[in-house]
Amino acid sequence: MKPAVSGRLKKWGLVVLAAALGFQIHAWGIHRPERLMALYAKYIEGQPNLAKRPKSLDGIHPGVKVTDFHHLNTLGGPEDVARRRQMVTDYVWRGFGLPFGVRPDKVEHAVAFPPLMGISNLASVDRLTIEMPYGIKSVAFVLHPDKARSCLMIYQEGHLHSFLERRGYLEKVVAGGCTALALSLPLTGGINNQPTIDHPRFGVLNLLNVDALELLHTRTFSAMGFYLTPVIVGLNHLLAEHSFDRVGMTGFSGGGWVTVMAAALDQRIQRSYPVAGTATIPVFAAEPGWGDWVQRDGRLYDIVTYTELYVLGTVQPARRQLQVFNLRDECCFRGRNAEAYAPAVADKAQALGGSFAAIIRDDGEVHDFTEGAQAGVLADFFGSAVAGTNPSPDYR
Template structure:
């Protein structure tokens, strides 16, 4: 009887995880793919079609005026007419917050919990990890689609133990954030558990992309008001890497940005189902304003600014292989046309997971300290 009950629970859990793609769906998928796909299969994609195409023609930013114009257009698309929200502060701050999952980190002094409530009751709960010994630099860490930022504890601990404060985020609808019941016109009440549902909220007066970037902006407003960090950097994995690309393009308070397996331009997404991404990564109206190549430029240019992208050559999830070579030098050359800023890409040839490897973390740290 106990065996049967255990089997039914396991079977039901498997159906839920697989059917609804809830965490840890992507982790299980990565494990499955890593056992069933040979390394050679990661390199079968044909990029020759782009050899004769002028990729640089896809970049709209050609001078500082256009750069500022594009950033403003993106901001106006996301926040529409309510730009006062750019100055918003968190709804709640809890000092000395206790979360025993992190209590064993040796250089952790305390946690501040930052809570932000947005449209439709969708929230974002952020942890501000403050080290005992600090270099007065802040690292924003953004987890991806695999759930709670606690899944990135090793990354959080790595930066804390190197004396960085860490501001940790999860994606919308993923723990420790909520999944509210939202009543949709003509469709009825829907529990929002998937980013693709956001398309039903899109309108002329509202953009759901706000759920991904407003928590970053609002948290930095609070940090800027209460603390005096010398530099702020951002690191993200997967969907958190995508958020890193967009946030650094919008907010110049972010100095160096490190998206890991986070995004590729649109032309590398079509005809490759692994690279298509969720709703937020494929909105035609938004990326007509500034495509990914322009976002990379926006996140790289400025005093003390740099974007260092990292890809896992044998990534079982997405953005594997060497497609980045089709735009790497083009973005470098474009950024070099401006007075300040830097862009670079690193390929992790050893990591066969959809993750930030120890080797990549060390390279990120070296770059931050350079």
């Protein structure tokens, strides 16, 4: 259809819609606004850009289905893997300061923290405070088991919630004899601070949630460091004080993104379990409402695509990543889109000595780290051998 003809048709469509609305107003009166909104919504849903979206989101988006993920993953051999990892590290912490080798600013041993009291096999709880630029502080908790095995599981909660939402998961980790490092995202969780800052370029900013961090993400300063620094610094501390044969990390939702990034950049994380946390760029293009700013930064994903990040989380040394999704997730990352890229990631990971898999569960219409998903993650973590032992406290 020629543009001029198409434009005239759109104008006539709007005229007809306006006439219909006028008729409905006359027929229904001013007391039926919901009928008007329903009519307008039906019109909007019929527009081509929306009509192309799949009728059911329990499948694979058309754009994802036809993407050649084998071709797009350009990671080469070990030298290229190391080079890409360094490029991402430089991008994530530009102007921020590298966290590798850094220890927490404050360590409190054997603290009384009522929300964690009563967990079976729990010997003690430590509190770590990590101070970052702009006065932002992150508080992490270490749960020490009474009958300890040589294993550590990091847990990173997602947006809006506290890691205390996963008290049951932490209890399972501790009951299994593993130390747990629990974190909420910066500015969230009811424990992390929410400072008001006087930015030299923007003025007074109230940092009330993680979305506000995008305002600090500039050409010379990366706000992504706020997400990843607490994990790395907490791990630095624990590996300096203890020896673990097995180190894993689980993250839910936004914490799943942190898990993908942390595993890609810190080779000490041997097992990573992102739950409902990331998707590939074609999925984000098809679902503009999924994810937040860190998951859509084109400058980062031009350095490494998501599928390349997944591979980085499995290699040097040989490591493993198991992704978990809910088929009918009410929030995001639902469907079977992972089935489109998982074979390409698994092939590349295997070629470089790693292991990758994605599991799509059907846990109902919820956005949650469900009991079934928790059981699957812990079965893999407790039951599988991990290549390499005693990770070094230093990253390099």
